[in-house]
Amino acid sequence: MAQELPPPLALYQLGIGHYFSRAIYLAAKLSLADLLKDGPRDCRELARATETHAPSLNRLMRLLASVGVFAEQEDGKFALAPLGEFLRSGVPGSMRAMTMLFAGDKVVDAWKQLEYCVRTGEPAFRKESPDADPFSLMARDPEATKIFDEAMATFAPMTSAAVAAAYDFSAFGTVVDVGGGNGALLIGILQANPNLRGIVFDQPHAANSATEKIAAAGLSSRCEAVGGDFFKEVPSGADAYVIKHVIHDWNDERAVAILKNCHRVMGPNAKLLIVEGLYPPRIDKSVESRGAAANDVNMLVNTGGRQRSEAEFRALYDASGFKLTRIVPTPARVCVIEGVRI
Secondary structure, three states, X not given: OOOOOOHHHHHHHHHOHHHHHHHHHHHHHOXXXXXXXXXXXXXXXXXXXXXXXXXXXXXXXXXXXXXXXEEEOOOOOEEEOHHHHXXXXXXXXXXXXXXXXXXXXXXXXXXXXXXXXXXHOOOHHHHOOOOOOHHHHHOOOHHHHHHHHHHHOOOHHHHHHHHHHHOOOOOOOEEEEEOOOOOHHHHHHHHHOOXXXXXXXXXXXXXXXXXXXXXXXXXXXXXXXXXXXXXXXXXXOOOEEEEEOOXXXXXXXXXXXXXXXXXXXXXXXXXXXXXXXXXXXXXXXXXXXXXXXXXXXXXXXXXXXXXXXXXXXXXXXXXXXXXXXXXXXXXXXXXEEEEEEO
């Protein structure tokens, strides 16, 4: 059994956590894991491939070897360790895009404004751009948008399988995935429900990506992607409206606006299905608590949204003209929060 660190040392290790997150980010940016996929390599080889200073790259590699991302061999070469396998691009379960997003410059720079966020209750970007929203700002940077879209798609196959297994979609004819990104969630649901039709609704650039994904999955006859703005309107007439990891990006006022637009076009028997994690009633030292609390403060800093508890979702539904009918857990770290019109 691993021995617990003395409290002062444990606190110190938490305090230098940014050393490791930034090192992992740089490893992802330099594609070091991809360069090691065929076997161990000398740091001088890696430096030539990445146009870096070999002795300094060696120091970075040794730092990451200390936390199990890479492994330093007796001959001085470096190999992929189990964690490092998931820093490769294009492999199942890859965390490269997620690392590029959450340990990248934009998020790190926003967290530098944590005191401003805690004092004002506003996200960091409001300090310089009071009237902006996080996604219109990101849209100005195509590379940041690409990384964001790739990161958001990271867990989608696992989440779609978990949601399709936990929630019965057989009673529905058509499902709209509001803010559905590249369509990965809805594609998984449609693959598990061959009689279901679907619409992925998101910003035009995301809808274009979803159209390609839908075609590649062989689902073009049952699914389409539509571009638009969910603050203005959403496609009408579906039997269910799925909203995954969208509502937590927004404060209550903006979240209610999205839900009211769904309410406006839904029939009396249609279902609202928000797919998100629930903030636990009490925080402890579990992985679940840490994930919820970390995501919640990251939303404060970067979007102005929040991770919500069951009671907060009920209040959100009430304010939007819905009644929360049940919460369906899934094998992934999300629930299906079902609501109906009232």
